[in-house]
Amino acid sequence: MGNIKNSTIAKKYALKIWLEVYGERVQRMKPYKVYWDDENNAWLVTGTLRKNKLGGIPYVIFSKDDGEIIAVWHTRWTVKSIFHSNSFLEKLWTATSNSIGIMEQNKL
Numbered sequence: 001m002g003n004i005k006n007s008t009i010a011k012k013y014a015l016k017i018w019l020e021v022y023g024e025r026v027q028r029m030k031p032y033k034v035y036w037d038d039e040n041n042a043w044l045v046t047g048t049l050r051k052n053k054l055g056g057i058p059y060v061i062f063s064k065d066d067g068e069i070i071a072v073w074h075t076r077w078t079v080k081s082i083f084h085s086n087s088f089l090e091k092l093w094t095a096t097s098n099s100i101g102i103m104e105q106n107k108l
Contacts, residue, residue: 004043004064007034014045017072018058029057037061042070 004010011032018026029047036043041064047057056076062069 002067004062004067007036007043010034010043010045010062013062013067014043014058014060017060017062017069018047021072022058022074026058041065 004013011034014032014034015026026047029049031048033046033048034043035045042061043064044059044061046059049055049057056074058072058074060069060072
């Protein structure tokens, strides 16, 4: 991909990755939010869950220098999973860990 110089390019690159992995449904998860990690020289891009909706959003982390994908995952929430968990943070960790495990198995 080359150098990802700014947040606009980062959003476009994230969308390209998500479309390949998750399909057209990621188009509904706008606006996309972009975060810069100066320490790791990497971008984190996330989708946004619509107000008052349960579900999940896509995430991707990639290198600024060459666009190398570091991680890509998607969370998923339901009323049952949120209210039957010991804690919200435990549920977040479980959802993220499961998604990363699936990603590693598929070697994305």
